[in-house]
Amino acid sequence: MSDFESKGQRFIALCMLGMLLFNYPILALFNVSGTVFGVPVLYAYIFVAWVLLIVLMAFVAESDD
Amino acid sequence: MLHGTVIILTSFAYLGLLFAIAYYADKRADAGRSVIASPYIYSLSLAVYATAWTFYGSVGRAASDGVGFLPIYIGPTLMIALWWVVLRKILRISKQNRITSLADFIASRYGKSALLGGLVTVIAVIGILPYISLQLKAVSNSFTILVQYPEIIMPTQVGAAPIRQDTALWVALILATFTIAFGTRHLDAAEHHPGMVAAIAFESLVKLLAFLAVGLFVTFGIYGGFGDVFARAAAEPKLRAMLTPLEGVAGSYANWVWLTILSMMAIMFLPRQFQIAVIENVDEKHLNKAIWLFPLYMVAINVFVLPIAFGGLLRFPDGGVDADTFVLTLPMAEKQELLALLVFIGGLSAATGMVIVETIALSTMVCNDLVMPLLLRMRSLRLNERRDLTGLLLGIRRGAIVLILLLGYLYFRLAGEAYALVSIGLISFAAVAQFAPAMLGGIFWKGGTRAGALCGLLAGFAVWFYTLLLPALARSGWLPIGLLEHGPFGIELLKPLQLFGLSGLDQINHAMIWSMIANIGAYVGMSLSVSPSADEHRQASLFVDVFRQTGESGGARFWRGTASVPDLYGLLARFLGSAAADSAFGEYAGAKGLRWPDDRLVADAELVHHVEVQLAGAIGAASARIMMASVVKEEALTIDEVREILDEASQVVVYSHRLEQKSRELEAATADLREANERLKELDRLKDDFVSTVTHELRTPLTSIRAFTEILLEHPDVEIGQRKKFLGIITKETERLTRLINQVLDLAKIESGKAEWIESPIDLKEVISDTLAAMGQLFRENKITLDARLPERVSPVNADLDRMIQVMLNLLSNAVKFCDRANGRIGVALVERDGCLQVDVRDNGRGISLEDQAAIFNKFRQVGDTLTDKPQGSGLGLHISRQIVEHFGGRMWVESDFGSGACFSFALPAGAAADKRVA
Numbered sequence: 009m010s011d012f013e014s015k016g017q018r019f020i021a022l023c024m025l026g027m028l029l030f031n032y033p034i035l036a037l038f039n040v041s042g043t044v045f046g047v048p049v050l051y052a053y054i055f056v057a058w059v060l061l062i063v064l065m066a067f068v069a070e071s072d073d
Numbered sequence: 074m075l076h077g078t079v080i081i082l083t084s085f086a087y088l089g090l091l092f093a094i095a096y097y098a099d100k101r102a103d104a105g106r107s108v109i110a111s112p113y114i115y116s117l118s119l120a121v122y123a124t125a126w127t128f129y130g131s132v133g134r135a136a137s138d139g140v141g142f143l144p145i146y147i148g149p150t151l152m153i154a155l156w157w158v159v160l161r162k163i164l165r166i167s168k169q170n171r172i173t174s175l176a177d178f179i180a181s182r183y184g185k186s187a188l189l190g191g192l193v194t195v196i197a198v199i200g201i202l203p204y205i206s207l208q209l210k211a212v213s214n215s216f217t218i219l220v221q222y223p224e225i226i227m228p229t230q231v232g233a234a235p236i237r238q239d240t241a242l243w244v245a246l247i248l249a250t251f252t253i254a255f256g257t258r259h260l261d262a263a264e265h266h267p268g269m270v271a272a273i274a275f276e277s278l279v280k281l282l283a284f285l286a287v288g289l290f291v292t293f294g295i296y297g298g299f300g301d302v303f304a305r306a307a308a309e310p311k312l313r314a315m316l317t318p319l320e321g322v323a324g325s326y327a328n329w330v331w332l333t334i335l336s337m338m339a340i341m342f343l344p345r346q347f348q349i350a351v352i353e354n355v356d357e358k359h360l361n362k363a364i365w366l367f368p369l370y371m372v373a374i375n376v377f378v379l380p381i382a383f384g385g386l387l388r389f390p391d392g393g394v395d396a397d398t399f400v401l402t403l404p405m406a407e408k409q410e411l412l413a414l415l416v417f418i419g420g421l422s423a424a425t426g427m428v429i430v431e432t433i434a435l436s437t438m439v440c441n442d443l444v445m446p447l448l449l450r451m452r453s454l455r456l457n458e459r460r461d462l463t464g465l466l467l468g469i470r471r472g473a474i475v476l477i478l479l480l481g482y483l484y485f486r487l488a489g490e491a492y493a494l495v496s497i498g499l500i501s502f503a504a505v506a507q508f509a510p511a512m513l514g515g516i517f518w519k520g521g522t523r524a525g526a527l528c529g530l531l532a533g534f535a536v537w538f539y540t541l542l543l544p545a546l547a548r549s550g551w552l553p554i555g556l557l558e559h560g561p562f563g564i565e566l567l568k569p570l571q572l573f574g575l576s577g578l579d580q581i582n583h584a585m586i587w588s589m590i591a592n593i594g595a596y597v598g599m600s601l602s603v604s605p606s607a608d609e610h611r612q613a614s615l616f617v618d619v620f621r622q623t624g625e626s627g628g629a630r631f632w633r634g635t636a637s638v639p640d641l642y643g644l645l646a647r648f649l650g651s652a653a654a655d656s657a658f659g660e661y662a663g664a665k666g667l668r669w670p671d672d673r674l675v676a677d678a679e680l681v682h683h684v685e686v687q688l689a690g691a692i693g694a695a696s697a698r699i700m701m702a703s704v705v706k707e708e709a710l711t712i713d714e715v716r717e718i719l720d721e722a723s724q725v726v727v728y729s730h731r732l733e734q735k736s737r738e739l740e741a742a743t744a745d746l747r748e749a750n751e752r753l754k755e756l757d758r759l760k761d762d763f764v765s766t767v768t769h770e771l772r773t774p775l776t777s778i779r780a781f782t783e784i785l786l787e788h789p790d791v792e793i794g795q796r797k798k799f800l801g802i803i804t805k806e807t808e809r810l811t812r813l814i815n816q817v818l819d820l821a822k823i824e825s826g827k828a829e830w831i832e833s834p835i836d837l838k839e840v841i842s843d844t845l846a847a848m849g850q851l852f853r854e855n856k857i858t859l860d861a862r863l864p865e866r867v868s869p870v871n872a873d874l875d876r877m878i879q880v881m882l883n884l885l886s887n888a889v890k891f892c893d894r895a896n897g898r899i900g901v902a903l904v905e906r907d908g909c910l911q912v913d914v915r916d917n918g919r920g921i922s923l924e925d926q927a928a929i930f931n932k933f934r935q936v937g938d939t940l941t942d943k944p945q946g947s948g949l950g951l952h953i954s955r956q957i958v959e960h961f962g963g964r965m966w967v968e969s970d971f972g973s974g975a976c977f978s979f980a981l982p983a984g985a986a987a988d989k990r991v992a
Contacts (some may be wrong), residue, residue, distance in 0.1 A: 010330035019155060020154075020158060024149050030144075030333065031333075032327075032329075035326065036326070043303065046298070046299055047306060048486060051140065054143060058147060058150065058368075059372060061154075062150065062365050065154055065364055066365035067149075070363045070365075
């Protein structure tokens with residue numbers, strides 16, 4: 009049961025991380041003009057952070073239970 | 074060439090393919106080799122979330138709001154991070170209770186309330202209608218546009234078609250037929266549709282591939298990659314502002330946050346998401362893959378949204394082309410016929426997937442939670458007596474599907490033109506978000522009650538209706554527009570879009586804020602003020618504590634009543650058909666190690682629960698409840714009894730705690746026993762010591778007596794002086810022997826409790842004076858100074874006079890023995906304090922070391938070096954004295970600093986304290 013609980017806690021932490029990443033003020037930091045490899049900074053940030061979050065979720069989800 | 078015929082044929086070919094897949098998957102499932110028993114199919118089928126809204130609408134939203142379309146997909150990603158906690162629990166509850174839909178879940182949680190199930194169904198149907206109309210609009214629009222190829226003409230410019238030629242109506246009717254063929258071919262006890270799930274997974278692949286194809290074509294075919302699209306957009310003054318859009322074009326961060334929260338609720342509580350994620354789930358473990366694969370799908374289908382949006386804005390700069398159609402019109406403008414057709418099929422797959430699952434989910438709800446409970450209550454229909462109801466159930470569902478699609482079409486005709494695709498969809502999102510408090514509260518908070526859920530849902534739905542649906546109808550001209558501008562009856566405070574004067578917010582945010590306040594407020598408030606019934610109490614416990622229960626029998630604990638096996642079987646057969654009923658009974662009997670129908674089953678609580686759960690799988694918990702009541706005579710449990718049963722469950726926990734405690738106590742007892750055993754061994758050793766010591770002590774005087782008598786015997790000529798001396802020694806040794814034997818006997822008597830005690834009030838001062846007087850001679854002989862401090866009067870003590878004299882004699886003679894040889898001094902003091910009489914006998918000998926002080930009261934313990942010093946007593950005196958004092962409730966101790974004398978003291982309770990002890 010403790011494994012199940014710790015997995016749940018990791019997911020809750022990831023959800024909170026996501027809420028932080030996709031919210032004011034972090035979002036405002038990247039809401040600037042300029043481009044990364046030709047892509048506007050904000051778009052690049054959102055997609056990179058999004059994929060990163062999913063990678064972390066995959067890592068936790070596939071950890072043995 | 075893209076003739077209408079080609080498009081229609083392709084569409085039907087596509088639908089035919091879907092049907093073939095579903096048919097194949099159903100056959101495989103019947104054969105026990107289901108294709109949907111895979112986490113990948115599960116993840117793909119979850120992507121039914123991406124509808125025509127995503128396929129066409131995201132680009133439309135992006136063209137006006139930049140990144141404003143993304144919260145619709147980021148929100149679900151965040152919610153999916155919580156799936157392990159939330160969805161896993163819902164899954165477990167649904168499996169155990171055979172939940173068939175969202176309405177069934179809520180009704181079941183709050184005491185199997187038919188009223189609540191009906192309310193949820195009504196809210197879901199009304200709330201989802203705009204969403205269904207969106208799909209119809211998207212399909213019919215894309216068809217209308219594609220038919221004009223190679224011209225690009227917007228549907229609005231084509232003009233409203235008469236109703237018989239309206240594509241949307243035909244789309245609605247075709248989809249209705251298709252869904253009926255798909256989802257209601259036969260009645261499944263568990264509401265599983267493996268064929269449908271397989272087809273939906275396939276549709277998810279098609280729409281993703283179509284969207285990626287058009288995305289790649291626009292980004293790398295028309296333009297030179299991502300950088301090129303954005304660079305060209307940046308060069309356009311009109312588009313430059315959208316590249317860092319969050320403050321300006323996309324509205325505030327508040328909008329972003331509210332959209333995120335709204336989509337978090339939607340991914341959980343949209344009826345079709347609930348159907349796919351919960352009802353159609355075949356294995357809880359599939360979550361592990363779905364948790365990251367499904368969000369990845371959402372990323373993939375969104376990557377090309379912005380390039381397509383900017384590409385469309387650059388390609389059609391005059392605004393004559395609706396941004397919602399860029400996905401289709403860009404390939405058309407580039408003369409890519411096949412790609413345009415693929416896009417149309419992709420859009421069709423997105424729309425059909427949504428419509429199929431949504432209407433199946435809604436029709437189940439309408440049938441199980443709205444129509445059936447009503448029909449069953451109408452006694453005049455005599456439904457209870459009909460032999461086979463499966464046909465009726467299927468009929469209701471088919472009717473519901475047609476009705477829902479026609480209502481969707483009606484909404485499309487009434488209000489569809491006034492809004493963009495995304496805005497229509499968001500109205501539905503806001504409606505299903507109303508389920509969140511009752512659902513989430515229901516699985517985590519046992520205090521949530523039926524009254525709370527009813528009031529919360531009603532309040533939230535009413536606010537949603539007022540702030541979102543009414544304005545939509547008003548804008549379409551079906552209600553006076555003055556309602557929006559001046560409020561009802563001119564009351565400005567009640568303007569639907571600025572309720573209570575709250576302005577400056579997006580319409581959706583505004584509605585969400587007010588509806589959530591009303592919903593959560595009413596839910597919590599009513600839950601806390603109305604106490605739940607026994608049924609609610611039981612269901613709350615079953616749901617919230619689902620992980621603490623084992624197996625399906627959880628609900629059987631709460632049932633008490635009488636039923637018969639044939640009645641139960643008959644009931645099940647009427648609703649499921651006799652084959653399914655046989656298999657249900659066989660399964661139950663098998664679990665009990667019996668055979669159906671050869672062995673006799675007992676219609677006990679467990680069987681009744683089993684039948685009810687099977688029945689609930691077909692007609693919903695609330696209807697099943699009503700039906701069960703017709704064949705089962707149930708004794709209602711009172712709330713106290715339910716509490717009691719729940720307590721039993723918690724008692725198991727307490728019991729295991731107690732068990733632990735017992736084992737700890739056992740360990741302690743073992744330790745005690747071991748200690749007692751050690752003490753026994755010690756006593757045994759002491760007894761042996763005692764015997765050997767006594768023997769030794771007896772032999773010393775005996776040896777000396779024998780030696781002297783032998784001398785006298787063998788030498789009769791010993792001179793008279795010498796002889797007298799020898800005889801004196803013999804007498805003295807005999808006396809010592811006698812004394813020793815007396816003391817041993819005395820001790821034996823005391824220890825065995827056989828000693829005779831003559832208890833009477835005695836004056837301790839007199840005892841001491843008498844003893845001192847008797848020993849006066851001894852003191853004088855040893856030249857000892859006596860210092861006696863005795864008070865005038867003391868309270869009497871209850872004791873044996875002779876025994877007390879014996880104690881005093883012993884202490885004083887010891888003092889004499891160990892006194893300083895040259896300058897002996899003995900002090901005797903008697904004081905009365907704290908209800909006790911204390912006697913101190915002090916000498917000025919060499920004292921007793923600390924180790925010896927503890928041992929000196931032991932038997933045969935003599936202080937001093939036994940090798941060099943001649944023993945000066947039997948070693949029993951102090952031991953006996955202490956026994957005597959303790960017998961009379963007192964105590965005896967010694968204080969000494971080594972080298973400066975010792976003080977033996979004893980204290981006895983005096984006066985009243987002594988009387989009390991005797992009494």
